[in-house]
Amino acid sequence: MAALNAKQAAMEIIQRLPDGVDFDEIVYRLHVLNKINQGLKDVEEGRLITTEELRREIEEW
Numbered sequence: 001m002a003a004l005n006a007k008q009a010a011m012e013i014i015q016r017l018p019d020g021v022d023f024d025e026i027v028y029r030l031h032v033l034n035k036i037n038q039g040l041k042d043v044e045e046g047r048l049i050t051t052e053e054l055r056r057e058i059e060e061w
Helices: 006-016 023-044 051-060
Strands: none
Touching: 006 023
């Protein structure tokens, strides 16, 4: 599948949902899609941390 812009991706997700879906579910799914895409972009651009670095960050919470 060709890369979609944000509007096209949102419309495709919405079109796949059942007709009775409520607004909150639409917003939630679009939010999740956005976060997944942000994570994939981070990976592609090398913005990663090791498991040990993550553990240290969690301990600081």
